[in-house]
Amino acid sequence: MLFNSLEFIIFLPIVFLLYWFVFRGRRWQNVLIVIASYIFYGWWDWRFLLLIAFTSFCSFWSGLLLEKYEGRRRSQKLISAANITINLAILGVFKYFNFFVENLDVLFRSLFNYQLDWVTMKIILPVGISFYTFQALSYTIDVYQKKLPATHDIIEFFAYISFFPQLVAGPIERATNLLPQFQRQRHFDYAKSIDGCRQMLWGFVKKLLIADNCAGVVNEYWGNFQDLSGVSLFMLSILFGFQIYCDFSGYSDIAIGCARLFGFNLMRNFDFPFFSRSIPEFWRRWHISLTTWFRDYIYFPLGGSRGNKWIVVRNTYIVWGVSGLWHGASWHFVCWGLFHATLLAIYNLLGINTKYEHVVAYNRYLPNLKETAQMAVTSILIVFSWIIFRSETMAQVGDYLYYMFTNPFFGDNKMIRKWVIWSSLMMIVEWIQRDKQHALQFPSVRPFSYAFVRWAIYVALICASYVAYVVNIEDDNTFIYFQF
Amino acid sequence: MKRFLIKVLLLVIIAFTIILIINVFMLLSKDRFSCYSHERNVALAYERLVALRDTNKIVIIAGSNAGFGINSRLIKQAFHMPVVNTATHGGIGVRMQFEMYNDLLREGDVVIFCPEYGAGEARLYGESTLVRILSTHLPQAYSKFSLAQWVHALKYIGIHYREAHKHRKSKEFDGPYSAKAINEYGDIEWKRAHQDTISCYNISSLIDKELVAYYKYVHATTKKRGIRLLFLPPTLLGSNYHKDAAQIEEWAVYLKQNGIPLQAEPSKYAFHDSLYYDTPYHMTSVGADLRTEVMINDMARLLKGL
Numbered sequence: 068m069l070f071n072s073l074e075f076i077i078f079l080p081i082v083f084l085l086y087w088f089v090f091r092g093r094r095w096q097n098v099l100i101v102i103a104s105y106i107f108y109g110w111w112d113w114r115f116l117l118l119i120a121f122t123s124f125c126s127f128w129s130g131l132l133l134e135k136y137e138g139r140r141r142s143q144k145l146i147s148a149a150n151i152t153i154n155l156a157i158l159g160v161f162k163y164f165n166f167f168v169e170n171l172d173v174l175f176r177s178l179f180n181y182q183l184d185w186v187t188m189k190i191i192l193p194v195g196i197s198f199y200t201f202q203a204l205s206y207t208i209d210v211y212q213k214k215l216p217a218t219h220d221i222i223e224f225f226a227y228i229s230f231f232p233q234l235v236a237g238p239i240e241r242a243t244n245l246l247p248q249f250q251r252q253r254h255f256d257y258a259k260s261i262d263g264c265r266q267m268l269w270g271f272v273k274k275l276l277i278a279d280n281c282a283g284v285v286n287e288y289w290g291n292f293q294d295l296s297g298v299s300l301f302m303l304s305i306l307f308g309f310q311i312y313c314d315f316s317g318y319s320d321i322a323i324g325c326a327r328l329f330g331f332n333l334m335r336n337f338d339f340p341f342f343s344r345s346i347p348e349f350w351r352r353w354h355i356s357l358t359t360w361f362r363d364y365i366y367f368p369l370g371g372s373r374g375n376k377w378i379v380v381r382n383t384y385i386v387w388g389v390s391g392l393w394h395g396a397s398w399h400f401v402c403w404g405l406f407h408a409t410l411l412a413i414y415n416l417l418g419i420n421t422k423y424e425h426v427v428a429y430n431r432y433l434p435n436l437k438e439t440a441q442m443a444v445t446s447i448l449i450v451f452s453w454i455i456f457r458s459e460t461m462a463q464v465g466d467y468l469y470y471m472f473t474n475p476f477f478g479d480n481k482m483i484r485k486w487v488i489w490s491s492l493m494m495i496v497e498w499i500q501r502d503k504q505h506a507l508q509f510p511s512v513r514p515f516s517y518a519f520v521r522w523a524i525y526v527a528l529i530c531a532s533y534v535a536y537v538v539n540i541e542d543d544n545t546f547i548y549f550q551f
Numbered sequence: 552m553k554r555f556l557i558k559v560l561l562l563v564i565i566a567f568t569i570i571l572i573i574n575v576f577m578l579l580s581k582d583r584f585s586c587y588s589h590e591r592n593v594a595l596a597y598e599r600l601v602a603l604r605d606t607n608k609i610v611i612i613a614g615s616n617a618g619f620g621i622n623s624r625l626i627k628q629a630f631h632m633p634v635v636n637t638a639t640h641g642g643i644g645v646r647m648q649f650e651m652y653n654d655l656l657r658e659g660d661v662v663i664f665c666p667e668y669g670a671g672e673a674r675l676y677g678e679s680t681l682v683r684i685l686s687t688h689l690p691q692a693y694s695k696f697s698l699a700q701w702v703h704a705l706k707y708i709g710i711h712y713r714e715a716h717k718h719r720k721s722k723e724f725d726g727p728y729s730a731k732a733i734n735e736y737g738d739i740e741w742k743r744a745h746q747d748t749i750s751c752y753n754i755s756s757l758i759d760k761e762l763v764a765y766y767k768y769v770h771a772t773t774k775k776r777g778i779r780l781l782f783l784p785p786t787l788l789g790s791n792y793h794k795d796a797a798q799i800e801e802w803a804v805y806l807k808q809n810g811i812p813l814q815a816e817p818s819k820y821a822f823h824d825s826l827y828y829d830t831p832y833h834m835t836s837v838g839a840d841l842r843t844e845v846m847i848n849d850m851a852r853l854l855k856g857l
Contacts (some may be wrong), residue, residue: 087552255552264559522562529566530573537577537709 068110069546070273070321071536078107083328093252097226100249100329108194114167115193118157123228125153126203130217130224147211151204161193166396183299187355190207195235197393199228201360206242208364215243223249225469232325236318236546238336238356245331250450253330262326265507268528270320271314274546277490279539281310282483286542289457292470296478300471302487303480307457309490314547315354320505339501341494342427344441344449347420357393361386379415384408387406394456399464403455410448426501563718574705578693589739590680591730592618592687593651596637600655607659607836608633611675612648614641614667617786619727619743619833622843623736623845629847630854632661636737641667641775643684644677645762649769650695656772658777661854663846664769665783667832668752670759676700678767679707679714686711693769708730717850727828743828743835749788752831754795757802770811771788780805781853784817786842815849818839 068074084104090099109116129150136142159167174180202334207226209215227246233239262288285307292300326333340352350358362371370380384405391404414420427442428434434442458464500506507524509515560800585591588630600610609632611617617638617834629636637652645667656662664676682704695800696704725731732741766782774782791800799817834842 255555257552257555260555418801522565526566526569529562530569533566533570534573534577534712536710536750537706538713540706540709 068107097222104231107231123225127224134209134217150207156301163396196539209242232322261322266324266505268319269507270317271532273317275535278313297476299480302483304453307453318546380412577783580715580717582683583686584721587723590684592639593734599635609661611663612695612804613638613665616832620786620839625843642678642680651692661779662851663781665785676703679710682707682711746829751791766811786820789821789829811819
């Protein structure tokens with residue numbers, strides 16, 4: 068079930084009312100969450116449910132075994148290794164099997180003139196498999212590392228893995244944050260729920276008004292870009308940046324807002340990344356739940372930033388290679404990851420990996436010259452990385468760059484320009500609100516202190532999103548990150 | 552909780568009311584391209600039928616297979632009755648093709664009903680074309696919508712609005728698809744020669760219970776009012792017909808089993824490919840004359856004593 072669908076608009080209020088009025092009590096509410104989440108997920112294909120149930124069961128059971136063998140470190144190591152292997156094997160089969168076979172086939176053909184293509188299978192990629200698999204892995208690792216006691220309640224564990232607001236595209240929650248929330252009694256909180264609704268609304272605005280409209284332009288011109296000018300090609304990659312940001316952060320806002328309606332606090336996934344002063348800062352603000360997952364479960368175990376600079380560089384490349392592969396079974400995603408690894412390594416080696424305490428232009432309206440230059444450099448580097456991300460092959464990346472630098476530089480494309488301007492307006496709103504959790508957290512100053520002004524804004528945004536939804540209804544408007 | 556629910560409900564009511572107004576605004580926006588296209592025939596046919604309200608006439612109800620495939624002048628000469636060809640676009644859907652003009656039919660009229668092959672909701676309730684055509688040319692026909700038709704049409708309102716916005720600078724044009732091509736009967740009368748680019752439709756299955764139920768309704772309602780209904784097959788590109796003959800035959804049998812037999816052999820209305828203009832349903836000028844001759848023979852057989 069998509070957030071931007073009529074089914075979800077009906078589904079959410081029903082589940083909300085049942086949750087607070089019928090299924091009272093923590094345990095019953097957890098049962099309802101599992102049922103609702105399985106309906107939500109099974110709406111795509113009921114067969115996916117078998118997979119998520121199996122993943123949940125394996126991780127739950129491994130948690131119990133880890134507790135049973137408390138004090139026997141070797142057995143515990145085996146149990147967690149077995150569970151990690153099972154989860155990664157499932158992910159590997161469904162997401163990477165054909166990728167590896169295809170590449171193996173190319174290798175065999177070139178080395179031994181032998182065809183392996185018969186091994187390729189028709190595999191449907193279950194929606195959001197990477198997200199819930201990582202969440203399941205987080206539980207096993209955290210229990211193994213004694214950050215969290217194993218849960219004995221299978222319902223609360225199944226609810227933790229399948230919690231519908233963040234099931235298919237994150238934020239990838241840690242067991243240490245989300246699981247205890249299923250173990251506590253939840254109480255309805257008016258302020259939290261109202262803010263959740265605002266955050267959901269802002270998420271819908273970003274998705275329906277910006278991302279889906281940008282998608283129409285990007286899909287039309289990407290792969291058909293031979294005749295575009297250098298400027299238009301550059302703007303097109305900026306537009307894709309806006310599209311993917313509004314699509315993914317829009318989803319995260321809806322997920323976080325929706326979870327708040329049920330009394331849950333999910334972790335922040337985006338923190339206005341386009342206002343970053345460096346690539347490391349960008350990655351502290353973009354898809355935070357995944358970046359920190361890789362940091363905690365891969366980068367730190369590899370040694371992290373301890374050791375000499377070359378070890379740090381090696382670890383960065385490993386993490387970003389894996390991160391690229393996580394995004395998709397394709398070489399261009401791996402290259403995208405390695406491109407970022409290179410940038411991060413350069414920042415590291417040059418010692419400009421500053422951890423900023425505050426948002427850019429803190430307590431000021433505009434950034435100073437240095438901050439502007441830093442943001443411009445970061446944005447340009449990010450724009451180039453979107454070219455690698457959005458292209459379907461590395462050959463297409465080459466073509467894109469070739470045309471960008473060899474076609475006449477100046478030349479206007481009305482559609483691209485129009486949506487870059489519209490998206491920039493949205494970014495201005497985000498700039499003003501950059502020290503808030505989301506853009507609809509109004510300051511308590513006039514005119515926002517008047518209820519009718521706030522309501523007028525809500526109604527205008529709902530109506531604008533509705534119009535954007537109906538005029539784009541024929542297009543494929545699923546969230547980009549579902550494919551990951 | 553109560554405060555929260557009241558606030559949310561209030562916001563939903565306000566937003567819903569405004570969205571309703573937006574929908575009406577979008578629904579009633581006119582498509583300038585459609586204004587200058589052959590789709591104007593929907594309104595012209597309506598005007599002709601109003602003018603002939605008290606006269607017995609032959610009314611052709613179909614999609615564009617009849618607009619681009621019938622010479623009504625020949626029918627008029629053969630039967631000495633006024634002819635109104637309402638056939639404009641298959642995307643209007645069978646239901647509205649009939650309902651738009653149903654009230655203007657009278658006892659003694661002859662209705663030639665030859666909808667295109669196809670199945671599913673779109674065949675019965677139409678596509679975004681329906682909203683475009685009605686909003687631009689005949690908005691009063693929305694009063695004929697059933698609830699099911701509204702539910703189906705809702706998803707096309709936004710698409711119509713987007714297209715209308717895109718076409719806001721459209722200018723008058725010439726050619727078979729222009730309003731200039733419509734003759735006094737409602738046929739497309741613009742010289743059309745065969746084009747080599749026609750590709751066959753893929754007709755997978757034609758069995759559709761809801762559609763057949765509607766055909767039954769048309770059959771019953773016309774019979775009750777003393778209107779002669781001739782349910783004839785549409786014309787179809789020869790090679791397309793041969794490719795899908797089994798499905799079409801199965802469909803004909805299914806109709807017969809449901810008490811609404813086709814009154815002519817579908818194969819008789821499948822002509823050589825060279826007689827088709829640009830789609831498997833649109834005929835060249837020569838093809839339209841030939842198809843009309845076949846139709847006149849069938850009509851003469853079926854309307855003996857008229």
